[in-house]
Amino acid sequence: MGFRGSSSLKAAAFALVTVMLAGVLSGCGGGSSEIKIGCFYPLTGANAAKGQFNKNGTQLAIDDINAAGGLLGKKVVPVYEDTQSKKENVPNVVRKLIEQDKAVALMGEVASSNSIAAGPVVKQLKVPAIAPTSTNPKVVMDPEDVTKLNPFYFRACFIDPLQGAVLANFVSKNLNKTKAALLYNIAQDYNKGLAQFFKERFQKNGGTIIAEETYPDQTQDFKPQLTKIKEANPEAIIIPNTYAENGLILRQAKELGINAIFLAGDASHAPKLIEIGGDGAEGVYLTTLYAPDDPDPKAQAFAKKYRDKFKEEPNSNACFSYEAMMVIGEAVKKAGKAEPQAIRDAMENVKDIEVPSGKFTMDPKTHNPLNKPVVVIQVKGNGFVFVTKVTPE
Amino acid sequence: MKEFTQQLLNGLAIGSVYALVAVGYTLVFGVLRFINFAHGSVLTFAAYVSLFGMLALKLPFAVAFGGSLVVSGLFSIMVERQAYRPLRLQGAPNLNLLITSIGVSLLVENAIIVFYSADFFVFPKVLSSSTISLGGVATIPPVDLLLTGVAITLMVLLYVFVNYTKMGVAIQALAYDRDAAALMGININLAIAYTFFIAGTMASAAGVLIGMKFNVNPYLGGLFGVKSFAAAVVGGIGSIPGSYLGGYLIGILETMGAGYVSSNYKDAIAFVLLVLILLFKPSGLLGRGLQEKV
Numbered sequence: 238m239g240f241r242g243s244s245s246l247k248a249a250a251f252a253l254v255t256v257m258l259a260g261v262l263s264g265c266g267g268g269s270s271e272i273k274i275g276c277f278y279p280l281t282g283a284n285a286a287k288g289q290f291n292k293n294g295t296q297l298a299i300d301d302i303n304a305a306g307g308l309l310g311k312k313v314v315p316v317y318e319d320t321q322s323k324k325e326n327v328p329n330v331v332r333k334l335i336e337q338d339k340a341v342a343l344m345g346e347v348a349s350s351n352s353i354a355a356g357p358v359v360k361q362l363k364v365p366a367i368a369p370t371s372t373n374p375k376v377v378m379d380p381e382d383v384t385k386l387n388p389f390y391f392r393a394c395f396i397d398p399l400q401g402a403v404l405a406n407f408v409s410k411n412l413n414k415t416k417a418a419l420l421y422n423i424a425q426d427y428n429k430g431l432a433q434f435f436k437e438r439f440q441k442n443g444g445t446i447i448a449e450e451t452y453p454d455q456t457q458d459f460k461p462q463l464t465k466i467k468e469a470n471p472e473a474i475i476i477p478n479t480y481a482e483n484g485l486i487l488r489q490a491k492e493l494g495i496n497a498i499f500l501a502g503d504a505s506h507a508p509k510l511i512e513i514g515g516d517g518a519e520g521v522y523l524t525t526l527y528a529p530d531d532p533d534p535k536a537q538a539f540a541k542k543y544r545d546k547f548k549e550e551p552n553s554n555a556c557f558s559y560e561a562m563m564v565i566g567e568a569v570k571k572a573g574k575a576e577p578q579a580i581r582d583a584m585e586n587v588k589d590i591e592v593p594s595g596k597f598t599m600d601p602k603t604h605n606p607l608n609k610p611v612v613v614i615q616v617k618g619n620g621f622v623f624v625t626k627v628t629p630e
Numbered sequence: 631m632k633e634f635t636q637q638l639l640n641g642l643a644i645g646s647v648y649a650l651v652a653v654g655y656t657l658v659f660g661v662l663r664f665i666n667f668a669h670g671s672v673l674t675f676a677a678y679v680s681l682f683g684m685l686a687l688k689l690p691f692a693v694a695f696g697g698s699l700v701v702s703g704l705f706s707i708m709v710e711r712q713a714y715r716p717l718r719l720q721g722a723p724n725l726n727l728l729i730t731s732i733g734v735s736l737l738v739e740n741a742i743i744v745f746y747s748a749d750f751f752v753f754p755k756v757l758s759s760s761t762i763s764l765g766g767v768a769t770i771p772p773v774d775l776l777l778t779g780v781a782i783t784l785m786v787l788l789y790v791f792v793n794y795t796k797m798g799v800a801i802q803a804l805a806y807d808r809d810a811a812a813l814m815g816i817n818i819n820l821a822i823a824y825t826f827f828i829a830g831t832m833a834s835a836a837g838v839l840i841g842m843k844f845n846v847n848p849y850l851g852g853l854f855g856v857k858s859f860a861a862a863v864v865g866g867i868g869s870i871p872g873s874y875l876g877g878y879l880i881g882i883l884e885t886m887g888a889g890y891v892s893s894n895y896k897d898a899i900a901f902v903l904l905v906l907i908l909l910f911k912p913s914g915l916l917g918r919g920l921q922e923k924v
Binding site for chain 1: 640845847
């Protein structure tokens, strides 16, 4: 027994040394012929279906950049890391990308809570990060003082106060409904924030919230909340949650015979929503960043390129990862060197670059892009159909 | 009244899940006197087995379901043989078994992530999605009927097995006093294997039906496992009717709590109940007090 114990200990020590050496060597390698972009995405776990779109969109942008000669004569190489859709994994993953892989800029995450968890690390290690699709306002804010910007965090998409307002206006003006109910995940900043912003605008429009129910992470049984909402008899039910939760909510609502109109945000824009929701998903409205059937020719061109490569319909995650990568590319060109601080400074001043959803200009005062339109889509048949596009003034 | 009836039905459906899983905790605790935390992962395992049977092997649902009951029962026996029996034969303290069971559950969860990805899977449509309306008062989806039906059928079968078969009586004897049972000529290892098989099939039935009712993901056994454990303790761990009582009690109380008090505290209700029971009636509602040396 003693002998076995000590030999397994030796093996473990040997393995540990090997792993550490491998880490050191890979840190040394790579060298100056490549520019490494670290991508921390949810490739497994609750947001996996979204993370895969982010990865594909990033890959498409990097292929385009390399086909056009790379950046500063160097090839761009992505380093993907999986956060497993868990907040607690984010700081380590981000640290690894910066310290071991020597990434000069970062992309990620999908969920706002997870991007917020990356905030302190990028600030401390001074490497710029851009969140392609995290819409909560706090993502680009300083983790210690939310009234100030995090100098190293940027974003490629619109923010939830805008998304919430568009959602509320759509319910009040386009659908002419005045009684709404909310059902959202109370453990996630995105869901909580979007619900709050919807509520504020909807009440300003003269609407009333007649039921507000919540649930924590990992919930699968929404029947108690939905039964209560059904009793309140709302005309519209707002579910600002992720696709996996909303799929179950929609299916269970159908089982309970709820007839109200359901509306959700960009986090539900994934085909899995329809797969999980089944018949229940039919007719749901979503606000999102991008729709492949948007009549805008630039949006259509991107959709075609994506379809040709990945044989599936792109969604907002794919498009906005593409745009975010293009923003990093532009910033590296502007900076003239692949050095994190210089890229950060240049990123603040990215102006008028052509992207699939229109023009991209970074607002240095907010670290958010200027005038990103909100797209409204609806689930019809087995897919998403473009309804309307709202451009903020 | 309409809302109350609906909430009661919601609670019964989810309570059936807790009851099916809780009975497995109780059975294993009864014979080995330790909490088998790997039990929740048998549930997850079963959901994947039946999903694999239907999607990859294109088996009809009944075959995939039946197959999963057997495979998961065998898997449960294998866990006992490979992980617990060596410790048991060395006379290791029960604490070691408990820690090992946590390790097994992590292993199963992560193995699923590696081989099957951590994404959510949707069960192929087996039952009609049109719900049964109870006179306009409440609705009940077919899967809930199946769930409750299976839970009650298995409860009756288990009752008959434990009280009217030789092996069932042997398991009871074992639960009463392991050494004395061995002296009376009972094959201890065989009886323990039977116990694990039954616990595994009960959890498997729950796993497949939860997979149909919700979706299938590697963390399925986590929250359901922990709540069912609470149900087993509330009902009286070691008591089979107790685990059913505990399961339905927690299912109905948390549903009513979410419906009439606040949905924020839904998940807390099971654990508040657990703490209250441990404070005021540590042996559980139907449990016998037992002299435990830990």
